[in-house]
Amino acid sequence: MKSAKYILHFLIFLGFCGFSRVSKATIEEKQANYSHFLAETGLSLKFPPPPKKSAPQNTTGGGRRGSNCIQGNIPLIALMPQDRVIKTIADNPKIYWYLPLTTAKIAEFTLFNNDGTSLYTKRLPLPSTKGWINLTIPQAIFSQVQGKVDWEFSLVCDPRNRYRDQSISGKLEKVSLDYEQKENLGNVSIADDALLAAQTYANLSLWHETILAMQYLKDSEPEIWQEEWQEFLLSVGLPAEKLINAPFLGDLN
Template identity: 35%
Template sequence: MACQKNLLYLVVVGVALSLELVSVSLAVPQLRSQSPEVSGVTLVSKKPRRRLRFKIPGIRASMGRGMHGRQWCIKGNKPLTALIPNNNVATTVSANPTLFWYVPQTEAKSAEFVIFDPDRDREVYKTTLALEEIPGVVKLSLPKAVSLETGKEYVWQLALICNPEKPEEQDYLRGMIERTQLSSDQKTKLADAIEPLKQAEVYAGAGIWLETLIVLSQLRHERPNDSNVNDAWKELLESVELEAIATEPLIECCRVAH
């Protein structure tokens, strides 16, 4: 009888323990793996910007890029450099475009700029510039009185006046500029390009050099810390083998000297 009681007691205790374990296991919360969420924010993957490259049009160059003579008053290793493609032709759709050069450290205080019409054997425009805050990339916008003809090629020259008493002592560059026009398809693409960087891509793809430079230079001035803008400027210059000056600053030079 005692054995039966002991056996019954053990069975009751075992059942009680089993029920207690079940109760504990049911009390443990079920853990779920949770991914981080941002309340009210939709994350959208940004499409990478396409690398900017300039499409050089099929224009035959009649001289080497930025052809220049002996250096008389330039200091340092970087030469006076025209921001033009390596076919030496700066294309534009404007009657009075803006041109760009890199002017290194120099003893010259002024420079002379001339545009020449080789067909008519005459000067189209001539001015003297005061050089200030160099070295850096400088620009010159032609006045509205100048009107380049579409489909015509002009020769320009920029000369640093090293010694006013000796005109032959000049550091100079020569290149060509041609006014062209956009096709109807290119005009449509440009009209659809709301973002300035996209406009630069359209001009570059159409082989319009100066307008590509103008758009990007304006963006560099307005958004100097924008990596997309700075990368696009660098990519454009590298695409025409001007990587040596791709990181040079844009400076507000040069005013026309009266």
Template identity: 30%
Template sequence: MKFTKASLLMIACGLPLYYNCLPIAAFAVQKTQVQSTNPKPDGLISQGFKPPKRKGPPVSAGGATRGTVCIQGKQLVTPLTPANKWGLTLAQRPQFFWYLPVSSAKTAQFLLLSEADKKILYETTLSLPNRPGIVSYTLPENAPALEINKTYRWSLVLVCDSEDFSTNPRFESLVERVQPEASLSQKLANADAQKLPAIYAEAGIWYEALSAIAQQRYSNPRNVHSMLGWRQFLNSVGLNAIASQPLLDCCQAENSASK
């Protein structure tokens, strides 16, 4: 005998209970329809950063310091980097991000140094916004291009006291430029902008992953998916305390010089 879905339902439930089973069946159908019409979105919603293994000596970058009273509250000026203050880039002139707390400082000194001999390669003075948030600065064309397989130290100093720089809040972080593997280059060439953050994050390329997902937030500041992806990305490297801070349009150089 060939059973239909309706007859199987009658056997399973029994005739007296047939009508009591209908809501359950309807709910199952409805649940399936909801799941099929709400696919998991692309991007970094469930993607954290996958830190690469670093070759060579241990990372040694100075942590953030509070400095003078020009910073209000307990938060420090903080680089957006993994916990060891070191990250990879593919770019000759990458984009750097940091969190700026409430401060009376109007400018900051940005420096790029060679890690090998601590020689200053580039420095500039940046104008700062008058409110707290996450800001960024991209090395300009007149800055030296980062060389492949070399490590550089980038530093930021809030100018609270122009007479005594030793008391000013500061931090240091490291950036190393690498050559992408052929498989990574192919993935990047075939990916749309929405998938770039996940590709960079999986490959351990910190600075491009951060820039890519920040660009999604810049383009769609009210988009829930980009906001969740941004927070998940920062939380994965221990930057939970500043993950909800706004992205500000900053910073412009007042002057700059290559060494």
């Protein structure tokens, strides 16, 4: 019944917005109603899956046996899609990781050029508690990126022996939108309706922007965020039951 109701509501919404003489204010009102309808019916935000390939891991790789400086049964986790590609239209995107309890005091982040050389490397002090951490890529650095580039984030378990690092890697890609996609985003405002914005960004596979909208939803409507965040984590293969209550500890810059 919920699915049928959702489809009916969605068709009404699309049909209504299709009339050329409908005012912008009316469309914005309909968008708000649509977003709250989705929240009330439990039709949750999910990030679109990548094309079917071997599923890469969002969790720690690297480090030799016996070198683990992570305590507990939750590893270092990158908050990224299942294909490990963080797509964005932003000039200074953020990358998020779940930091478990660890004896490491510092981490190291490296963003690579297309030829594999280092474009940006930064050592970062780590908080003493577990939770979500993030790093903002400086605009001056990201403006040099063309297409898709690799990044690596490492817990420095032993500064005297970097072979003991616990590392995780992914890709960062700045993308361009076509005219129709830009038009769709033109009617969306995170401040006015964070859930609708998150859904719109997710449909365009814009990871950074989806997370940004979810952060706004967390502050504005925490009860809705809790449910949506759980479903969102599950949609990208992350252990939501272990991460749902993890605090956001802030930017490492």
